[in-house]
Amino acid sequence: MTFYRRTDLDDLDPGDGSVNVSGRASRLFEHLGRIARAASVRPTGETAVTPIGCRRRPGRKPCKGRIRVRRLDVPSTVQWECPHCGDSGEIINVRGSEWDLGAARVPLPEDEEGQQEVKVRITEQQYGLLSALPLLMEPESEWIVAKAEPATHGDVRLTGPLDFWELLVWELAAAANHEESRTRQRRLNELCRQLGNAVEAQTGFRV
């Protein structure tokens, strides 16, 4: 059995940056928000595979599918589907919302230095760690997470301009400082070091 859901972000978003839902609804909202952000940083009309895992549990086992997204501009819609189990839906009113990380909201750096592209491969577990963080503070950091692509062996590739990486690494260090679980703190610190080292190796800049 498959589902088709139509979600209007305007119905869920109180408009003041806070999200007025809790528990299961909150997790679903986060999931759909992640899908909307992933679509907002990709070209219009193209279907793209994301590393976002499907949330369904057919036969009580987690579905192994990775969500595919397609963004349409007129009307502003994000279509999504899981190629594994067929779960699908669409999200409307993404454009201009806090889930929109497109060029209007997050312009790429203008200077050559800040534009330098850095690519880093991380594990699926590390991507899960990043995705589970509450929204990062800067949309530029979210942009890198939203742009993530699946790589071979279940890994995930993060790509973005140097300026955005600077913010992401800084915010991860802050998130690690505030993390209460020792295990998660150690993993966040490891990820932070790994990303920082990769940025330095590729650009010569220590972030």
Ligand SMILES: [Zn+2]
């Ligand atoms: Zn699925």
